[in-house]
Amino acid sequence: MNLAAQPIGVFDSGIGGLTVVRQLRRLLPHEDLVYLGDTARVPYGTKSPAAVVRFACEDTQFLLRHNVKAVVVACNTASAWALSTLTQRFDVPVFGVILPGARAALDTTRVGRIGIIATNATIRSMAYNKAILARNDTVQLYARACPLLVPLVEEGWMDHPVTRAALREYLRPLLRRRIDTLVLGCTHYPLLKTAISKIVGPRVRLVDSAETCAEFVRERLAHLRLLNTRRRRAGTIQPFVTDEVERFSTVAAQFLGEAVETVIKVDLAAV
Amino acid sequence: MNLAAQPIGVFDSGIGGLTVVRQLRRLLPHEDLVYLGDTARVPYGTKSPAAVVRFACEDTQFLLRHNVKAVVVACNTASAWALSTLTQRFDVPVFGVILPGARAALDTTRVGRIGIIATNATIRSMAYNKAILARNDTVQLYARACPLLVPLVEEGWMDHPVTRAALREYLRPLLRRRIDTLVLGCTHYPLLKTAISKIVGPRVRLVDSAETCAEFVRERLAHLRLLNTRRRRAGTIQPFVTDEVERFSTVAAQFLGEAVETVIKVDLAAV
Numbered sequence: 400m401n402l403a404a405q406p407i408g409v410f411d412s413g414i415g416g417l418t419v420v421r422q423l424r425r426l427l428p429h430e431d432l433v434y435l436g437d438t439a440r441v442p443y444g445t446k447s448p449a450a451v452v453r454f455a456c457e458d459t460q461f462l463l464r465h466n467v468k469a470v471v472v473a474c475n476t477a478s479a480w481a482l483s484t485l486t487q488r489f490d491v492p493v494f495g496v497i498l499p500g501a502r503a504a505l506d507t508t509r510v511g512r513i514g515i516i517a518t519n520a521t522i523r524s525m526a527y528n529k530a531i532l533a534r535n536d537t538v539q540l541y542a543r544a545c546p547l548l549v550p551l552v553e554e555g556w557m558d559h560p561v562t563r564a565a566l567r568e569y570l571r572p573l574l575r576r577r578i579d580t581l582v583l584g585c586t587h588y589p590l591l592k593t594a595i596s597k598i599v600g601p602r603v604r605l606v607d608s609a610e611t612c613a614e615f616v617r618e619r620l621a622h623l624r625l626l627n628t629r630r631r632r633a634g635t636i637q638p639f640v641t642d643e644v645e646r647f648s649t650v651a652a653q654f655l656g657e658a659v660e661t662v663i664k665v666d667l668a669a670v
Numbered sequence: 671m672n673l674a675a676q677p678i679g680v681f682d683s684g685i686g687g688l689t690v691v692r693q694l695r696r697l698l699p700h701e702d703l704v705y706l707g708d709t710a711r712v713p714y715g716t717k718s719p720a721a722v723v724r725f726a727c728e729d730t731q732f733l734l735r736h737n738v739k740a741v742v743v744a745c746n747t748a749s750a751w752a753l754s755t756l757t758q759r760f761d762v763p764v765f766g767v768i769l770p771g772a773r774a775a776l777d778t779t780r781v782g783r784i785g786i787i788a789t790n791a792t793i794r795s796m797a798y799n800k801a802i803l804a805r806n807d808t809v810q811l812y813a814r815a816c817p818l819l820v821p822l823v824e825e826g827w828m829d830h831p832v833t834r835a836a837l838r839e840y841l842r843p844l845l846r847r848r849i850d851t852l853v854l855g856c857t858h859y860p861l862l863k864t865a866i867s868k869i870v871g872p873r874v875r876l877v878d879s880a881e882t883c884a885e886f887v888r889e890r891l892a893h894l895r896l897l898n899t900r901r902r903r904a905g906t907i908q909p910f911v912t913d914e915v916e917r918f919s920t921v922a923a924q925f926l927g928e929a930v931e932t933v934i935k936v937d938l939a940a941v
Contacts, residue, residue, distance in 0.1 A: 439721050440711055445824075447914030450710050547832070550821040553716075561818070561835045568832060643718030668939075 403627050406431035406637075407616070408462030409471040412454070413441035414647060415549070415586035416473030417654035419496065420636065422613030423471070424657075427620075429630040431637075433465045437667070438642035442549060443476040444518025444585070451520065455481035457667045459489055461639070467491065468625050471616055475517055475584050475608060479526035492623060499615035500582050500608035501530035507604050508580040511538040514573035514603075517584030519544045527584055541576045545569045545585075552587045553650070558594055566591070566598050574599060582606045590654065638662045674898050677702035677908075678887070679733030680742040683725070684712035685918060686820070686857035687744030688925035690767065691907060693884030694742070695928075698891075700901040703908070704736045708938070710912035713820060714747040715789025715856070722791065726752035728938045730760055732910070738762065739896050742887055746788055746855050746879060750797035763894060770886035771853050771879035772801035778875050779851040782809040785844035785874075788855030790815045798855055812847045816840045816856075823858045824921070829865055837862070837869050845870060853877045861925065909933045 407427075409420055413436050420434055435458050437443075443451050455477040459470050469492045472478045472485065478495030485493045504513050504527075515527045522544040531540060548569075551562045573581065581603050583589060589609050596605065620626045627634070637660060640647045644662040651659045678698075680691055684707050691705055706729050708714075714722050726748040730741050740763045743749045743756065749766030756764045775784050775798075786798045793815040802811060819840070822833045844852065852874050854860060860880050867876065891897045898905070908931060911918045915933040922930045 439717060441716070445712070445917075446710060447917070450913050546825055547818070547821050547827075550818050554817055556818075559839075561832060561839060564832045564835055568830075642721050646716075646718070 402468050403625050404630070405466050405468040406433045407469050407471060408433045408435070408465065408467030409473045410435040410437065410458040410462060411474040411586060412436070412443035412477065413438050414650055414654055417651055418586045418589045418609035419471060419473035419612050421654065421656050422610050423616060424634070424636070426613050426617045427626070428633055429627050430634040432634060433462055433467055434636060434638045435461055436638065436640045436647060438640045438647055440641065442518070443474060444520045444546065444549065446520065448480045448524070451477055451480045452484050455485060456488065459485055459493070461665065461667055463489065463491065469494065469616070469620060471612065472496065473586055473609070473612065475586065476520040479521045479524035492619065492625070494612065494616050494619060496586065496608045496612040497526045497530050499611040500584060500606055501527055501534065503606045503611040504531055504580050504582050505535050505538070507606055508538060510577070510579045512576060512578045513538055513540050514576070514578035514581040515540060515542040515584050516545045516569065516581065516588065517542070518549065519546050521584050527582060539576070541573050541578060543569055543573055548591060549585065549587045552590050557590055562591070562594055563598065566594055570595070570598055578603060580604050580606060582608065584608055636660055639665050641665060641667055673739050674896050675901070676737050676739040677704045678740050678742060679704045679706070679736065679738030680744045681706040681708065681729040681733060682745040682857060683707070683714035683748065684709050685921055685925055688922055689857045689860045689880035690742060690744035690883050692925065692927050693881050694887060695905070695907070697884050697888045698897070699904055700898050701905045703905060704733060704738055705907060705909045706732055707909065707911045707918060709918055713789070714745060715791045715817065715820065717791065719751045719795070722748055722751045723755050726756060727759065730756055730764070732936065732938055734760065734762065740765065740887070740891060742883065743767065744857055744880070744883065746857065747791040750792045750795035763890065763896070765883065765887050765890060767857065767879045767883040768797045768801050770882040771855060771877055772798055772805065774877045774882040775802055775851050775853050776806050776809070778877055779809060781848070781850045783847060783849045784809055784811050785847070785849035785852040786811060786813040786855050787816045787840065787852065787859065788813070789820065790817050792855050798853060810847070812844050812849060814840055814844055819862060820856065820858045823861050828861055833862070833865055834869065837865055841866070841869055849874060851875050851877060853879065855879055907931055910936050912936060912938055
């Protein structure tokens with residue numbers, strides 16, 4: 400069996416992880432992808448660590464049944480709380496979004512003052528702080544939970560006065576600290592890049608955790624000789640969700656930047 | 671066994687239902703209450719009808735194990751989608767929030783122009799429209815989904831410029847229709863009453879579905895001779911949640927208007 404020819408599995412609590420899929424498609428166009436959005440239990444960002452770990456294990460088990468060669472945790476909250484459990488419990492390589500984002504933040508900053516925005520659960524986990532400080536403990540970190548940004552994106556208010564007002568409120572304390580780098584620590588946030596750029600101005604550079612995660616996955620799979628280098632045709636995406644298909648399909652294209660294949664609803668308790 | 675002495679069960683997807691508990695306490699101070707907040711799966715408002723029905727059945731089963739004499743569905747989304755299934759499947763009286771709110775809206779309006787605000791799922795269900803029009807089909811209804819209001823309340827931004835801006839955006843089309851009555855079709859919204867009143871002005875009267883639900887429960891339990899009329903001491907509240915206790919406890923007091931008893935975490939799959 401040619402392991403490299405098998406698909407890459409990607410999961411998220413819902414739709415946000417499709418921004419990671421979009422970047423994987425850009426960097427690894429020949430790879431087949433299996434995506435699971437756990438839309439019946441979305442969001443993970445407001446749930447407890449124990450619940451997030453349990454959900455992430457069930458998501459991973461589902462992907463493994465589809466013979467994936469690697470699992471990408473395309474969700475900052477699940478990466479923050481569940482990555483170590485997943486790497487210990489399962490035999491395939493498991494990649495999260497935190498470590499690549501942390502590396503990119505350190506590569507980007509010049510003055511050593513880094514802002515981090517994410518969901519409540521990700522901020523509480525201190526996962527970005529730990530990952531950054533483990534590599535360089537001289538930088539200053541300023542973290543802020545922004546629980547309204549996911550609902551604002553899901554409302555479709557990417558460039559709306561309410562979103563701009565919420566962003567100003569959330570980002571003001573970070574700007575006062577004169578950060579020069581801002582980590583977008585949630586896979587929904589790439590859709591707010593334009594609005595965020597306008598508020599933080601050209602002197603603050605944004606680290607997109609979806610983009611840096613995809614780069615990291617390419618690098619690691621290459622190292623593990625797991626890239627599907629032989630194939631010429633474009634890879635496929637098979638999306639699965641745990642709640643209704645309709646709502647997912649309508650917004651998925653916006654996150655993914657292309658039309659989605661037929662979405663299949665699954666019951667994780669039954670598989 | 672004295673049925674009337676048994677507790678009333680109340681459930682919601684999370685914390686919002688505590689506004690109903692608060693009103694039940696005010697109207698029925700001698701009743702014991704058992705509350706279940708399904709915080710592991712909150713919110714229901716963005717989930718599919720099938721998922722909401724399944725969750726509501728599991729919540730009701732849990733309450734019945736605590737020997738409740740009646741079940742209050744203190745969640746508009748669950749009332750909208752699951753009430754008929756619950757009343758058919760279970761042997762105790764089951765009360766929702768929609769019918770009382772619909773009745774109150776008709777009692778309140780003078781010009782027959784009623785606005786309804788709620789979550790996506792409640793609006794999509796058309797439950798308020800159906801309940802109101804079944805009683806009076808001459809009124810004009812204007813419904814608007816306001817998916818950001820729950821996250822804004824949970825962020826604690828009850829009287830914040832961002833909340834006011836979001837409310838103005840959501841309410842403008844309804845005000846343009848010259849409504850004189852506005853149904854707050856979500857158990858989180860009573861916490862925004864002050865902010866909403868300022869925007870709609872004194873000529874629009876608010877129907878608080880938590881308040882009208884509690885009045886309805888009192889009326890129906892009296893009719894069924896299920897009120898605990900013999901007791902002199904104050905009733906108790908036993909709160910259960912399906913995710914971590916800590917987060918719930920900190921915000922619960924704000925919804926409830928009093929300190930909460932020890933919250934117990936339960937696993938619905940295991941009971």
